[in-house]
Amino acid sequence: LNRIKASGLKLRFCTNETQATREKFVKKLQGLGFDISVDEVTAPAPAACRVLKERGLRPHLLVHDDLVPEFAEIDTANPNCVVIGDAAENFTYANVNEAFRVLIGMEKPVLISLGRGRYYKETDGLKLDVGAYMKALEYACDIQAEVVGKPAKMFFESALAEMGVTPQEAVMIGDDIVNDVGGAQQCGMRAVQVRTGKYRPCDENHPYVKPDAYVNNLAEAVDLILQQL
């Protein structure tokens, strides 16, 4: 990262993290030695806040407790939509049912989902992600959620706008074949898959997503980008 920053290239961190505010997320990465600040992060919750404000929507929130501060400036009285994030232990039957009742009570239910991930890995094993609960509510109400966060096109476009660059000028580096690589490419960007984290060998035979390049780690990705300047 320091080499990228030293080269004068613009940099933006695009995360689907919805279990914590950007502040917490950044502190964690700083603790791991990364040079990163909150205003360099594009994340689903602030993207959702922009959508809510633009459309005059007041959300019923089904999110992780630690994410709630991101919605501090949003009016949540008398809700006319539901925002769902990776609520983890907050996905009790009572809470999911409450979100369902808010939706089914609307003439035209609006469900905004902070990502569509199936599951993720934690130290104690795999955990169901927001996408599974999004699907449950979609089916129960016979609706389609609007996804903010990767791989939504709008999410990548926000990140590009924040940097002031065109898709053709940008490269996405990520470990997730669909959410990172596929999403960025659909937006007109090039995308490099890193063979770490979520990467699995079978990704290289993915039926419809083909990265522009593979690298074994982040340092290799930086080499590749700096070489091609």
Add this chain to the structure above:
Amino acid sequence: LNRIKASGLKLRFCTNETQATREKFVKKLQGLGFDISVDEVTAPAPAACRVLKERGLRPHLLVHDDLVPEFAEIDTANPNCVVIGDAAENFTYANVNEAFRVLIGMEKPVLISLGRGRYYKETDGLKLDVGAYMKALEYACDIQAEVVGKPAKMFFESALAEMGVTPQEAVMIGDDIVNDVGGAQQCGMRAVQVRTGKYRPCDENHPYVKPDAYVNNLAEAVDLILQQL
């Protein structure tokens, strides 16, 4: 019901109830004055038990506590499938995640769902049904559940076999346009929709299910059937 029984016609109760054993279900109906016994009831849990035994499957159960006794004779050690019912408050994040982990750990995940209902009504309001959680697990594991219970063809075929009649000789009476009427018709039976319970006026414009007749209540359905004998 007494008029049907007096006429010599065979009768079978087909329920998607998965929050209680047939014993409890029957006691409730007996309490309401119905002449009904356990061996007249076709329900998803015993149908699932037959499937489990036939295929040597040992289920991880994600069901309502009150339904567990229906699986008393089933081996649940070292599970090689998941059975999901309307678990209601048992649909905690931890429990749904545990079912997910069992499935994702299998080479070819087998998910058996005791119905595919979206929601139902209780005195305190609408409640999410098993179908929503089935969809969550289907999405997370990228699989298709096998549904036992209405509207599955196999379920109606079991009921017919238990009575020893052909589909052409049978009439389904129900309030649910898709699960009762649609399911029975797909099996070759005729079906009458009762304008009570789950019935909604918009059912009469359903895009693909058209009952053979409508009646305003159960007594009218009995009139209709006895008239046409």
